[in-house]
Amino acid sequence: xxxxxxxxxxxxxxxxxxxxxxxxxxxxxxxxxxxxxxxxxxxxxxxxxxxxxxxxxxxxxxxxxxxxxxxxxxxxxxxxxxxxxxxxxxxxxxxxxxxxxxxxxxxxxxxxxxxxxxxxxxxxxxxxxxxxxxxxxxxxxxxxxxxxxxxxxxxxxxxxxxxxxxxxxxxxxxxxxxxxxxxxxxxxxxxxxxxxxxxxxxxxxxxxxxxxxxxxxxxxxxxxxxxxxxxxxxxxxxxxxxxxxxxxxxxxxxxxxxxxxxxxxxxxxxxxxxxxxxxxxxxxxxxxxxx
Amino acid sequence: xxxxxxxxxxxxxxxxxxxxxxxxxxxxxxxxxxxxxxxxxxxxxxxxxxxxxxxxxxxxxxxxxxxxxxxxxxxxxxxxxxxxxxxxxxxxxxxxxxxxxxxxxxxxxxxxxxxxxxxxxxxxxxxxxxxxxxxxxxxxxxxxxxxxxxxxxxxxxxxxxxxxxxxxxxxxxxxxxxxxxxxxxxxxxxxxxxxxxxxxxxxxxxxxxxxxxxxxxxxxxxxxxxxxxxxxxxxxxxxxxxxxxxxxxxxxxxxxxxxxxxxxxxxxxxxxxxxxxxxxxxxxxxxxxxxx
Ligand SMILES: NC(=O)c1ccc[n+]([C@@H]2O[C@H](COP(=O)([O-])OP(=O)(O)OC[C@H]3O[C@@H](n4cnc5c(N)ncnc54)[C@H](O)[C@@H]3O)[C@@H](O)[C@H]2O)c1
Ligand SMILES: NC(=O)c1ccc[n+]([C@@H]2O[C@H](COP(=O)([O-])OP(=O)(O)OC[C@H]3O[C@@H](n4cnc5c(N)ncnc54)[C@H](O)[C@@H]3O)[C@@H](O)[C@H]2O)c1
Numbered sequence: 001x002x003x004x005x006x007x008x009x010x011x012x013x014x015x016x017x018x019x020x021x022x023x024x025x026x027x028x029x030x031x032x033x034x035x036x037x038x039x040x041x042x043x044x045x046x047x048x049x050x051x052x053x054x055x056x057x058x059x060x061x062x063x064x065x066x067x068x069x070x071x072x073x074x075x076x077x078x079x080x081x082x083x084x085x086x087x088x089x090x091x092x093x094x095x096x097x098x099x100x101x102x103x104x105x106x107x108x109x110x111x112x113x114x115x116x117x118x119x120x121x122x123x124x125x126x127x128x129x130x131x132x133x134x135x136x137x138x139x140x141x142x143x144x145x146x147x148x149x150x151x152x153x154x155x156x157x158x159x160x161x162x163x164x165x166x167x168x169x170x171x172x173x174x175x176x177x178x179x180x181x182x183x184x185x186x187x188x189x190x191x192x193x194x195x196x197x198x199x200x201x202x203x204x205x206x207x208x209x210x211x212x213x214x215x216x217x218x219x220x221x222x223x224x225x226x227x228x229x230x231x232x233x234x235x236x237x238x239x240x241x242x243x244x245x246x247x248x249x250x251x252x253x254x255x256x257x258x259x260x261x262x263x264x265x266x267x268x269x270x271x272x273x274x275x276x277x278x279x280x281x282x283x284x285x286x287x288x289x290x291x
Numbered sequence: 292x293x294x295x296x297x298x299x300x301x302x303x304x305x306x307x308x309x310x311x312x313x314x315x316x317x318x319x320x321x322x323x324x325x326x327x328x329x330x331x332x333x334x335x336x337x338x339x340x341x342x343x344x345x346x347x348x349x350x351x352x353x354x355x356x357x358x359x360x361x362x363x364x365x366x367x368x369x370x371x372x373x374x375x376x377x378x379x380x381x382x383x384x385x386x387x388x389x390x391x392x393x394x395x396x397x398x399x400x401x402x403x404x405x406x407x408x409x410x411x412x413x414x415x416x417x418x419x420x421x422x423x424x425x426x427x428x429x430x431x432x433x434x435x436x437x438x439x440x441x442x443x444x445x446x447x448x449x450x451x452x453x454x455x456x457x458x459x460x461x462x463x464x465x466x467x468x469x470x471x472x473x474x475x476x477x478x479x480x481x482x483x484x485x486x487x488x489x490x491x492x493x494x495x496x497x498x499x500x501x502x503x504x505x506x507x508x509x510x511x512x513x514x515x516x517x518x519x520x521x522x523x524x525x526x527x528x529x530x531x532x533x534x535x536x537x538x539x540x541x542x543x544x545x546x547x548x549x550x551x552x553x554x555x556x557x558x559x560x561x562x563x564x565x566x567x568x569x570x571x572x573x574x575x576x577x578x579x580x581x582x583x
Binding site: 143149150151153178180181182183185189190192193194196197200201204208209210211214215217218219221222223224225226229256 | 435441442443445470472473474475477480481482484485486488489492493496500501502506507509510511512513514515516517518519548
């Protein structure tokens with residue numbers, strides 16, 4: 001049974017930073033690979049900010065923060081990954097980028113190191129196929145923000161060894177998360193359920209069922225969801241959702257994944273949600289008091 | 292008598308009617324709860340009264356507030372007691388002919404200015420309104436269960452609804468403390484329009500082996516932070532009710548994602564309707580497990 005004491009995270013973006021923090025908080029050493037020093041600095045600063053927030057709310061001490069930060073090292077050199085037992089890839093969501101990087105990392109880490117990807121929309125089986133010893137590859141799908149979200153999907157590719165899944169499930173539990181084992185299907189489990197719902201909402205919004213605000217208010221008050229679907233899309237990123245649902249559609253030809261045309265229009269107009277300052281709810285006139 | 296006190300008639304003293312009557316009475320309106328039998332009226336009044344007394348004992352209302360609300364509340368089986376109503380809220384069985392006939396009958400009983408609200412979940416507001424000779428007074432006002440506690444009301448106009456009727460309806464709803472959203476007279480309004488395909492999709496994912504009842508609920512709770520997992524919610528709603536709502540939407544929209552998946556029929560055939568029968572997706576009654 002592998003306990004994965006030395007972990008490499010690839011990419012120090014939103015997800016890579018969150019994952020590095022969660023793994024470091026479990027007492028493990030984490031090395032994070034990035035493309036440049038400035039990105040490492042940004043990543044470390046983001047983790048520090050997150051932990052400072054916890055200190056302000058009285059959930060952690062400065063000593064906790066410093067201990068977590070001390071276990072995280074950044075690097076731009078793949079050679080520094082030699083000796084890790086687990087790799088969690090969380091770089092940009094593009095097949096060529098991930099495949100190329102995983103190929104290079106596979107030659108540096110030991111034969112027995114387990115390789116995982118945090119991809120949301122790509123096939124784990126397909127990424128594994130390009131690697132030597134694909135049976136040690138799996139998906140480890142964290143949700144954003146990783147430090148707060150309780151669940152991690154452990155994705156079994158067609159080639160994945162059963163004991164790799166067993167060890168990853170134990171690892172996820174050990175870092176304080178709740179593992180859900182899933183097959184390698186478009187969207188895995190959670191996004192497989194979420195995407196048709198979000199598409200449905202976008203189409204009905206475009207068809208003027210109700211205002212964006214009223215749709216969100218109805219869902220929040222009527223179903224008790226923390227976020228309405230359109231506010232959630234603004235957070236996810238309209239381009240990110242569109243890419244994910246388009247990938248699922250391409251893989252399945254199932255119309256429930258077909259991106260509603262409004263998504264492409266919003267992306268064309270640069271309305272990407274929170275990150276661009278304009279989306280379904282963000283930056284629109286109608287935001288304000290519920291009636 | 293408070294300045295904005297109205298007379299509200301609630302038709303149907305069932306789950307929703309009793310809840311809506313509490314809302315109106317607590318807001319200070321004279322409220323008549325009307326049903327077809329004394330038994331049904333008493334059951335509704337008992338539920339409403341029980342809720343108000345419990346609210347007082349929990350400190351959510353002062354004893355005076357609870358007493359005042361109770362004093363506003365009367366029951367009747369006689370349609371003529373509805374005559375003085377400024378607002379009629381219809382919450383009888385989900386049956387188009389019944390609702391239309393009721394509005395037709397009411398035309399002759401109430402004044403020309405009386406608002407007709409229908410609490411239908413899945414029927415067309417326009418079709419119900421057509422039962423009245425004055426469809427311009429009919430507005431869809433869809434409360435959530437339990438109406439006493441849930442703040443949301445979805446408001447939908449029929450084809451002939453007068454904007455003045457909608458305006459007065461919104462004032463009334465805001466006056467009784469509800470938050471309204473404006474939607475269209477389309478099957479399922481907002482909530483059921485999105486909830487039903489979501490639930491059916493979760494059931495299909497279960498049937499397809501994407502997860503177990505427990506793992507799908509856990510994933511949704513943990514990753515989407517919903518207050519209940521899809522199967523926990525279905526067990527509360529009841530599989531029979533879920534099927535009825537799904538079928539009514541499916542018949543109108545003719546889109547497969549509204550159709551209840553076969554597992555729903557099998558569960559209903561087995562009597563596993565959810566919490567109310569001790570077993571649904573989960574088992575609540577331990578005596579029902581084999582070998583116990
Ligand atoms: N953001 C989310 O909500 C979310 C949730 C679950 C999964 N994911 C998945 O996680 C992955 C990362 O997403 P993100 O939102 O953190 O993206 P991000 O853009 O915030 O971060 C990606 C990082 O990867 C770095 N990178 C790119 N190429 C690299 C390379 N060759 N070597 C090292 N670093 C490289 C980039 O510099 C960047 O900092 C994607 O696969 C995404 O689909 C995202
Ligand atoms: N239960 C829910 O969760 C819910 C939520 C929102 C809307 N609704 C809608 O509210 C309406 C009522 O639902 P419910 O769950 O309260 O039903 P229910 O079966 O609990 O109550 C219906 C009541 O109407 C009475 N009734 C029948 N015909 C009548 C008549 N001619 N005059 C007066 N009363 C009559 C019945 O005797 C019964 O007491 C339906 O249209 C339903 O779709 C229900």
